[in-house]
Amino acid sequence: MKRIFFLLLLALATRLVSAQQNEYNPLIPDNLADPTIVQFGDTFYLYATSDVGDIETDLAFSGSPVVWKSKDFVNWSFEGICFPGIDWHEHKYWAPGRVLERDGKYYLFVTVDHVTQLAVADSPEGPFSFINGPENYTGDEKPSMVIDDIDGCPFIDDDGQGYIFWRRKKAAKLSADWTKPEGETITIPTQWHGYSEGPFMIKRKGIYYYFYTMGGYADYQNGYVMSKESPLGPFVTPDNDVIISSDLDQQVWGPGHGFAFSPEGSDDWYFVYLEYGIGGTSRQVYCNQMEFNEDGTIKPIQLNRKGVGALAKLKTEQPMDLSNAVATASSVKKPMEVQARKWGDPKQLKYNLPEEPIYRHHEFNPQDAIDHSNFTRWWATPGDTEKWWQLDLGKTEKLDHLDLFFVHPSLGHAFVCEKSIDGKNWEIVKEQKEVAVRSPHKVEAIGKARFLRVKILAGQPGIWEAKLYN
Template sequence: MKNHTKILFALLCCLSAIKTTAQNPIIKNIFTADPAPIVHKGILYLYTGHDVATEQDTNYKMADWRVYSTTDMATWKDHGAPLSPSTFSWATGDAYAAQCIERNGKFYWFVSTFHKKDEVSGGGAAIGVAVSDSPTGPFKDAIGKALIINEMTTDMTYAWDDIDPTVFVDDDGQAYMFWGNGSCKWVKLKKNMIEVDGPITTFKPKNYIEGPWVYKRKGIYYLVYASAGTKPEMIEYCTAKNPAGPWTYQGIIQENVPNSFTTHPGIIDYKGKSYFFYHNGSLPTGGSYRRSVCVDYMYYNEDGTIQKIIQTTEGVSKIK
């Protein structure tokens, strides 16, 4: 009997170890998508979308944008949903992919949703910008109108191409925004972060479909995106010596994710390590419209190219 007790105890210990090391997905109480991390004053803030579709729904339902934070990559503080499409008087529809960045002590949250049909726009996807003095809000509409509307880009014939903004500020202070479904578009932003500064440029990297993430690391510019080379989506990337290009295709870094048609990159260096955020559909009752944010390590080669992302259920280790 004692031996049976020892065996049972050992099994319970193993199950407990599996439970505590299965970090991914990192948010388990709701469905989250489209991760966008930033670091501010030693804290990593993670901005996400929020899937609220039922198991029977066959399309996206995204109620709002949420904020989480961590200092150890293991414990995540929930700051709620300080922003939703209803924040914008001109908006209607869902809370698609977004990214928040800090500049001059203010936090600018660039979001994609849909525009009401009015005298300004015939509807379609649009990009807005909210602003706050804090990374966790409260946020308000920074300009009272959309920054980008469907009528500003005409290379795609459908109305949902102006989605998924990613923004970064270069070393010289120039800010850039990239976005787009079907084609990638970019434009310079003025220093106030709420006005475009010049014409919109459109291009199409190899296999590009949506979800761009643009950043600079050790003198190299990276354009990472969801690809349409195969179905479901994978993550591929290009590099450049200038944010205006030309962009050199580098290959696939993330294969298909479990139980989700889409995936979405969010990349950050934090406390000496590189992290790759994405989403999949691996929570119970999850799926392509009920997604969950995950994080795994990201590694670079000496020449700056990115190694293949290894997707795990364990996730990343707690920072001591």
Template sequence: MKPIHSILPLTLTSLSSALQVPLDTITITTTMPRAGNPVIPGWYADPEARIFSSSYWLYPTYSAAYDSQTFFDAFSSPDLLTWTKHPRILDFASIPWSTNRAAWAPSVIRRRRTRTRTPSSSPSPSSSGDSDSDGDSDEYFMYFSAGDGAGIGVAKSTTGPGGPFADALGKPLVPETVFGAEPIDAQVFVDDDGGDGRAWLYFGGWGHAVVVELGDDLVSLKGEYREITPAGYVEGPWMLKRGGVYYFMFSVGGWGDDSYGVSYVTGSSPTGPFTSSPVKILSGNATVGKSTGHNSVVTPDGRDYYIVYHRRPVNETDRDHRVTCIDRMEFDADGNILPVVITTEGVEGRPLH
């Protein structure tokens, strides 16, 4: 719990006089609730955070043996404190090509639609989310890894960010290894913050990162694959844009040991080129948690940033015993990301209303 000190001159004037002490020495201590880490119960990893419909949403991997990873759950919260579970928003039993195993790292975006629009207007995707309510026909697209290399698929929901989602293609969107990158760990970034609105799919394991543009229908690809692998890259790409700068974040080290962490490079476009010297900003420690990685970032207002990631409790030795955590992520005056301080207390509540 974080103490907050405030001065209340109108209500404390008489008290100050009675005690014969200067008014500015009297403080009232109140507390703001904190979320605590982990933020949700159970073993969950690879969390993606979004804001949809006045709620924060988490889309994680169920962290278990590959043959038990046959579905995705989601979680929603109005304030980062209380979370509601939305079970099995996508089930691999209905997707034959998935091999019904190794459901990993979902990424969800929304295509906004309005009730009325001019003939010349068209729906547009958004990955940043906002606090507006859903439109009557908003569509949600989930990009996911299946079968430990069977491919990256795309599923669709027309009923809201909590699904249910259904396979949109009947086959993988990315069916094979590209530039040495295993087709896993998809993330979709829509350049809608002062950009051109194009949607980009990032993915890649086995130490290689690839980006490709999504088609206007969001279930096809256009253009060519581009390898954008920075030094030290292992998996878990995440693109963030702030102040016109593109921050390409990614996991480094080994996900099953204490070397796991998050680094980033920057560029002036979503496809690079990026700076050549990555900066590591997320690491574990022996008192709070270890194997910290596979992050996403969410901001409700463009000022406060939260890094969402998984870590392994310090006393856990099972590699699949990973939990989802949220901590603050801050920048210096030059726009550099500062090293993240991982906590057990978590972040203060932050309602979206």
């Protein structure tokens, strides 16, 4: 009996390790929401709201705008603010829509201070500037405003005609220069009523699909209607029109404002969406596959932490296995019991959370920075004046570089990284004195060491992931 029990425990442990190694959700080591993903050439670009709040602050403040990019859809990074020259403590950037390319220029539709603005850049990752706008945007001047509302997301049909979709199920044609709506504004008819945001449209095999959200918080969900005639309808509602809602068994809550995309040269489709995270503006981005039935309707999307993995076959360097390493820190933020917050009228939703409260437990231990999961992180106690995180490899190794994915990277970090053979005598490997906005921060040419220590000088004192290479 003892042997059977031991084997069951071993099998469970194996499954847990395997699951951990194969989980690609959350997609990004950061708090993000309202994602869109566009592929240009061999690179995927992710545009999103940078969340930097908590359960209490809700939507009062967002981080600086950045563009995450990846060649393989697994390893993501960004460098610098994509919209410089603006005080993003004074202005709020969120819900960037599909980025469009025309004549070598890249056009970004994004909500700034509660209206949809249009900006342009020479590169998909910026730097962007507002169309016809001042060099430094001010809240009193909005000449680049496209829609006097939020969540504007464009769609360009095969004939080149542009359309714009925004919250409360509004839609219209776009002018030829994409700077303003043209003609009649319609309200797209759907089966489910109530507040709706985060709309977008795709086209596949001659069918237009309009996606819209219902609810919010942990009972956020997405429905759709379809048309074979035009982006503005008429639309029909399929039998199973709500394709994405919380899966409590998989611990995926509130799949909300998102986007669907297909890698170039394929008919594979993926749905990327915000997930509840720890509530308020501490959300994260997930991605799961989206499949179609023979008649063109969409199958309910199977949500999970597994995600989709690599979408391009590339030879990438693999980080060291740190399962036997020991991480310690100057302090650890208290664990949190996060309750699944409900939206308003349950009659306006197809899916409703159970009556009894639902909770999710979050810890912020030093070891969470080396667990290969973008869901967990080490986070220091508020008020910690030392703010260090340390790694003991157990033996001296010849090390090449360390990638550090800090918490709230869009606000920037300064830090010092030290190494040691004995844990007593330390040598500085890298000193980042000025606050830099990027992720990951790289510490290169480390050399021989058993211990590594990171002291955070400025920025949020926490690490999503620390990836070490030899």
